[in-house]
């Protein structure tokens with residue numbers, strides 16, 4: 001009798017846990033996503049910890065809405081190579097999937113992150129298997145640094161270019177932040193999850209699950225400029241001084257040029273400063289005396305480009321709240337058109353920018369009636385090969401190749 005009760009109890013527990021496992025949490029309900037887990041299967045991990053890692057993946061899956069029209073999950077085990085243990089196009093129920101994950105084999109051997117990412121991109125989330133219009137996500141586990149750092153980074157860049165959003169779970173603090181962000185999407189703080197040991201997975205479970213559930217579809221990125229480096233790039237022009245027409249052309253040029261930059265990989269961040277906030281409006285009540293009205297019209301209304309540049313130097317390139325990254329190269333592209341050789345303040349601001357290790361490129365639009373001083377432009381730029389002369393804003397797109405040659409030369 002006792003035995004029967006016990007068996008019954010066991011059955012109920014198994015039954016309840018299986019039913020529950022079919023249920024997705026609210027965040028995951030009907031979520032369309034293709035997710036590939038890269039479990040660290042290397043010999044540096046104790047077998048008990050390996051099982052804990054698998055259990056954690058199972059727990060994550062338990063919250064998901066598993067199915068061919070919702071979330072699909074694949075699992076790869078990497079050490080010397082990447083082995084697809086559960087393919088993305090499996091037809092398992094959630095319960096079967098969870099059971100399978102917990103029963104994954106242990107291969108040991110050296111852990112190669114580069115091979116793990118390479119396999120994830122080419123096989124695990126291969127173009128044949130992935131859906132084209134859903135978020136593509138990889139979750140990489142590691143407790144050790146990469147053996148081939150450059151390979152690992154370049155493979156990660158390829159994956160990110162294809163629109164794969166990459167999470168990294170680092171166990172044991174053996175891997176530095178500088179390395180982790182190479183494998184993780186941008187902004188890195190949101191895609192890197194660090195814990196001290198294999199018993200601490202619970203501390204990141206809900207935040208990781210919620211972050212993964214919020215990933216959206218990312219477009220492919222064809223841009224190649226910046227693939228091998230991190231750059232924060234700021235474009236500077238004065239909309240007011242260039243005029244509406246030319247500013248429109250600069251904007252179109254930037255839209256077009258952005259296609260060449262490796263932005264979606266997170267390698268390149270771009271910003272634009274173009275507004276000088278000239279306030280042209282004067283309301284009826286502001287100047288009730290003629291003298292005051294005339295004086296207002298004579299005032300220099302608004303900051304010039306030196307003020308913008310100072311702001312850029314002080315905040316854009318150094319303040320993390322502005323998105324500045326201390327490990328990224330700093331680049332400024334200024335679109336100028338008037339003669340500045342007599343404007344000490346502007347010249348000094350550019351020199352200060354260079355002193356702050358900001359690489360300065362100048363695109364100078366030569367207006368018919370303006371004099372300009374080549375020597376000044378070459379002095380404020382980071383070298384004479386960092387200045388491009390164009391005869392009008394119309395020429396921007398026509399000379400994109402030249403600009404690319406100048407800007408992307410060493411990236």
Ligand SMILES: *[C@@H]1O[C@H](CO)[C@@H](O)[C@H](O)[C@H]1NC(C)=O
Nearest residue numbers: 016017019020021022023024
């Ligand atoms: C699963 O979800 C259904 C519908 O939302 C609910 O009726 C059921 O009680 C849930 N089962 C478990 C075990 O949580």
Ligand SMILES: *[C@@H]1O[C@H](CO)[C@@H](O)[C@H](O)[C@H]1NC(C)=O
Nearest residue numbers: 087088089090091126128129
């Ligand atoms: C999954 O995809 C592979 C490779 O395309 C294919 O060989 C296999 O039959 C597919 N499995 C299912 C269940 O569709």
Ligand SMILES: *[C@@H]1O[C@H](CO)[C@@H](O)[C@H](O)[C@H]1NC(C)=O
Nearest residue numbers: 114115118148150151154155
């Ligand atoms: C990706 O990793 C593989 C395996 O380590 C390596 O052979 C390949 O060269 C890497 N690809 C790139 C673009 O670095």
Ligand SMILES: *[C@@H]1O[C@H](CO)[C@@H](O)[C@H](O)[C@H]1NC(C)=O
Nearest residue numbers: 252255256257259397398400
């Ligand atoms: C960018 O400019 C080039 C050359 O003018 C043109 O062929 C290309 O279609 C443009 N791309 C976009 C997205 O405007």
